[in-house]
Amino acid sequence: MEKIKSITLLLLNAIVLSIILGKLFIPILKKMHIGQNIREEGPKEHYKKSGTPTMGGIIILLTIIILSIIYLPKDLKLLIIIIGSLGFGFVGFIDDFLKLVMKRSLGLSAKGKLLLQFAISFIVIYLLKKELGVDYDKVILPFSKNTIHLGYSIFIIYPFIMLGTVNAVNLTDGLDGLVSTVTLPVLGFLLVASNHDLSTSGIVIITFGALLGFLVFNSNKASVFMGDTGSMLLGGLITTIALMYNMALFIPIFGFIYLIEALSVIIQVISYKTRNKKRVFLMSPIHHHYELKGYNEQKIVTAFSVISVICCLIATNLL
Numbered sequence: 001m002e003k004i005k006s007i008t009l010l011l012l013n014a015i016v017l018s019i020i021l022g023k024l025f026i027p028i029l030k031k032m033h034i035g036q037n038i039r040e041e042g043p044k045e046h047y048k049k050s051g052t053p054t055m056g057g058i059i060i061l062l063t064i065i066i067l068s069i070i071y072l073p074k075d076l077k078l079l080i081i082i083i084g085s086l087g088f089g090f091v092g093f094i095d096d097f098l099k100l101v102m103k104r105s106l107g108l109s110a111k112g113k114l115l116l117q118f119a120i121s122f123i124v125i126y127l128l129k130k131e132l133g134v135d136y137d138k139v140i141l142p143f144s145k146n147t148i149h150l151g152y153s154i155f156i157i158y159p160f161i162m163l164g165t166v167n168a169v170n171l172t173d174g175l176d177g178l179v180s181t182v183t184l185p186v187l188g189f190l191l192v193a194s195n196h197d198l199s200t201s202g203i204v205i206i207t208f209g210a211l212l213g214f215l216v217f218n219s220n221k222a223s224v225f226m227g228d229t230g231s232m233l234l235g236g237l238i239t240t241i242a243l244m245y246n247m248a249l250f251i252p253i254f255g256f257i258y259l260i261e262a263l264s265v266i267i268q269v270i271s272y273k274t275r276n277k278k279r280v281f282l283m284s285p286i287h288h289h290y291e292l293k294g295y296n297e298q299k300i301v302t303a304f305s306v307i308s309v310i311c312c313l314i315a316t317n318l319l
Contacts, residue, residue: 010067017067022056026053029224063209064082072202087124092170120236136246137152171261172261180211181301185254187238189316256307
């Protein structure tokens with residue numbers, strides 16, 4: 001009972017703090033004219049969203065930092081998760097800052113962004129391997145529960161897993177509340193997978209609450225977007241915890257929505273370049289394809305979130 005009270009108190013604090021920070025920061029973002037630029041080739045319904053404040057991921061980031069300092073044990077696991085999540089979030093923040101505050105249309109160069117992301121991933125993987133022990137180079141096979149040891153090949157394989165997942169989460173952030181609601185069941189799965197480890201479960205609960213609070217402002221019609229700051233932070237946190245608990249091969253299962261969002265972009269680009277500019281989807285990522293087919297934005301978000309819940313339940317049963 002005491003453990004349940006601690007969880008509910010931490011969750012409540014995260015929700016309330018996230019809402020308070022939203023109330024504080026959204027007017028500041030509006031005053032600074034840090035508004036979303038809408039792609040001209042995108043769905044026409046999105047034109048009315050132009051100018052909506054973005055960089056709202058700062059709300060999630062600050063909620064995690066403040067409550068982690070107050071409530072969570074200061075151990076190596078927490079440090080690695082913080083580096084993995086806030087590190088990628090910081091890359092997203094730089095990109096948002098350059099695009100929206102400094103008015104550099106492209107933000108960080110693709111090469112610069114990749115270099116920073118690889119640097120963070122190598123730091124996380126090094127700490128997992130060298131500081132937490134040899135078992136962090138093994139991977140659980142989802143359908144057999146056996147494990148395989150990757151040895152030092154993790155320094156080649158894991159960075160691509162981290163970058164792929166972080167950027168897939170980033171691509172999912174395209175509709176009001178989509179990445180938040182899709183990620184909530186993912187965090188639920190990670191909470192179960194962490195097996196009540198205080199540092200990991202604590203930061204997952206804080207992030208869950210931060211997202212619930214953020215949804216007050218981010219659900220349709222959104223008054224703020226999380227931007228790269230928030231989506232990359234979430235991608236970094238999810239991937240770091242998955243690797244920490246040897247679940248690299250679970251990511252395509254519990255992160256199925258992220259996977260199909262990324263695959264839709266890859267398929268679209270390959271088709272466009274190799275089939276004389278022919279497209280497979282009306283627009284990618286795939287959530288825009290369904291928008292252009294006439295599906296309501298809220299229905300797409302609901303459907304994708306339900307699929308995410310189903311996939312996370314499947315992943316949980318494979319643990």
